[in-house]
Structure formats: structure tokens, C-alpha cells
Amino acid sequence: MRARGWSAAVLAVVCWSGIAVAEPKPEPIDIKPFKDKLTVLKDASGAFYVVTFDHGGVPYIFYGTAKLLYEQPLEGSRSRNGTAWSVSIWAPRLPFPFQGTVEYAKDGTFRTTCTSKLEQGLTVVTGEKATEILDKGKFMTTAVTRRPLLLARDDRGIYYYVDVLSKQYGGNGHRVFIGKKGAMKQIPISDVATDSGGDVFSTKTGDLRLVRNLDQDVRAKVTTTWIKGEKRTELITLDPYMNQPLIYRDLGVYKLHGTICGRE
Known part of the structure; x- marks a missing residue:
């Protein structure tokens, strides 16, 4: 030896x-410092995403229901091209490299990708529903x-x-x-x-x-x-x-x- x-x-x-x-439990996150920069999104299944890439250049992605959303573990690449951006998120149930993405395109649309064959557009939620989620929803650290x-x-x-x-x-x-x-x-x-x-x-x-x-x-x-x-x-x-x-x-x-x- x-x-x-x-x-x-x-x-x-x-x-x-x-x-x-x-067993520890996820802890609340105070979104007030960047609340005005958050966008509320919804997918076809009814799940909600609350996202921003404008808080000091650091992306925040939350995912869950209208009442309870968890911070997503960011892993892999993240990029910006003008106003457009893409963020990779750890998704361990997917094949290698075990990542999904949330993207904002130059045309102002959002989408999420889980595999090369599974992409879906995300609808922007506005008005009272968006306000309700941001004001009354619980934003937590990762559930993993x-x-x-x-x-x-x-x-x-x-x-x-x-x-x-x-x-x-x-x-x-x-x-x-x-x-x-x-x-x-x-x-x-x-x-x-x-x-x-x-x-x-x-x-x-x-x-x-x-x-x-x-x-x-x-x-x-x-x-x-x-x-x-x-x-x-x-x-x-x-x-x-x-x-x-x-x-x-x-x-x-x-x-x-x-x-x-x-x-x-």
C-alpha cells in the first residue's frame, strides 16, 4: 500500500x-424580495410553475399546486440569449442526463421539456389567479x-x-x-x-x-x-x-x- x-x-x-x-421538512422561502419578477405558468395537467431569471441573474423555478410549490434543484446548463433563457432542472426519473428544462423563447412563449419526445407549452397565468398564487401560495425549499x-x-x-x-x-x-x-x-x-x-x-x-x-x-x-x-x-x-x-x-x-x- x-x-x-x-x-x-x-x-x-x-x-x-x-x-x-x-426527518427534516422543506422550509418556507420568502419570495418578497423578487416577487415582482415572478411569472406564473400552468401546464396541461393543471400543475403550476412560478419562474424568474431576472433576480440578480439567478434563476428560480418553483413547481407544484396553486397552494404549495417547491423550489426545483437546478442542475446542468443554464443559458440566456437576450430575453430568452433556458434552465436545466434535476429530474432523476428521466434517462441520462437526468434533467428536464424550463425555457422562455424570444417570441414570449414558455415550455417545459422532460424528454426529446415530451415537450409541452406552458400557459401564462395572469390576473386574480396569479395574484392569489403569489400572495397565498406556500413556497418551499426542495421536497427531495x-x-x-x-x-x-x-x-x-x-x-x-x-x-x-x-x-x-x-x-x-x-x-x-x-x-x-x-x-x-x-x-x-x-x-x-x-x-x-x-x-x-x-x-x-x-x-x-x-x-x-x-x-x-x-x-x-x-x-x-x-x-x-x-x-x-x-x-x-x-x-x-x-x-x-x-x-x-x-x-x-x-x-x-x-x-x-x-x-x-
Whole structure:
């Protein structure tokens, strides 16, 4: 093993975190500073979008109902061409690159795109309805409070999945799910050990453990093992990023709400 700044030893910091973490909730966003720059839109399904790209050059996209709208996670490209603009939004149920878009064209029309075959125009909402949404609607931070950490499966099609709270919501708060697609069950764990060699997720008695080992010499090499009593099962480690549609659509762990293209 190559030395990494320590000739005699490798310093490993192990963090143990309690699993009983209260699930965070989206928080209100005060839109008053840029309320006059917001445009209210509606799609054919009756969902509402509240958008702007004029607040200090920073886009804001909200999506939801007339009473409750969530800030959209902006990911990927954003561009402007005169008054026209386009903003990419994280949409994990879509194929790679896992993005939808909201666009404003030079002719003054809006549209949203979820795939190359699914585009729809957005209607501008004006008058009392727009005023009602901006005055009485609740504008919240993103409803997606968790992010994937680990994904693996065995040769019987049983999946092993770990998520954590996103940084915006405090991080940590590990959860472990095991099962077939659409029938995942959360496994109660009491301890998480994380160090330079990987992670260990274990139950209170230690009878069940999910272990992820990181090869410090070959950074791309990750091995995952499920341990039940004395039985060890080597798992196939999967890339969470490239398997976002599987995680957010097929596994059934999340009831994804508050995001565009969430029904695709």
C-alpha cells in the first residue's frame, strides 16, 4: 500500500452516528424580495410553475399546486440569449442526463421539456389567479431531502440501498433498504462506522451488517458485502448516479413529489 503522508500508520477517523434522526421538512422561502419578477405558468395537467431569471441573474423555478410549490434543484446548463433563457432542472426519473428544462423563447412563449419526445407549452397565468398564487401560495425549499449513498444487488435481484440526508438538510441520517424492486423494506440500524476504508452499517445486535470497502490504492474499486450471522454474500456494486431512474422510480423507496417530470 502506498503511504499517504504517514510513514508508520494510516490515521482513520471513525464516525458513529445514531440512526434515530427526525426527518427534516422543506422550509418556507420568502419570495418578497423578487416577487415582482415572478411569472406564473400552468401546464396541461393543471400543475403550476412560478419562474424568474431576472433576480440578480439567478434563476428560480418553483413547481407544484396553486397552494404549495417547491423550489426545483437546478442542475446542468443554464443559458440566456437576450430575453430568452433556458434552465436545466434535476429530474432523476428521466434517462441520462437526468434533467428536464424550463425555457422562455424570444417570441414570449414558455415550455417545459422532460424528454426529446415530451415537450409541452406552458400557459401564462395572469390576473386574480396569479395574484392569489403569489400572495397565498406556500413556497418551499426542495421536497427531495435525501440523496443516494450506496447501491448494490445480489445475483437473485435483491437490492441493497443506503441513503443519507442531503447537505441542505443536515447530512448523515443513514437509512438502509433491502428487497426486490417495488418491495424494498427499511432495515433498522443503530450504528454507522465511516472511515478511510469504507462504511459499516449494522443492527444493534450486529447480526446484520452491510459493509462497503474502498480500495485506497484503486479508487474506482468498491466492494460491498452483506453479512447475516456467519454468512457473507458478496454483492455487485452499482453506481448510484447512473442508476437514478432505478432508485427514484423502480425501487419504490421514494414518493417523489414536488419535482417536474416526476410522473414520467
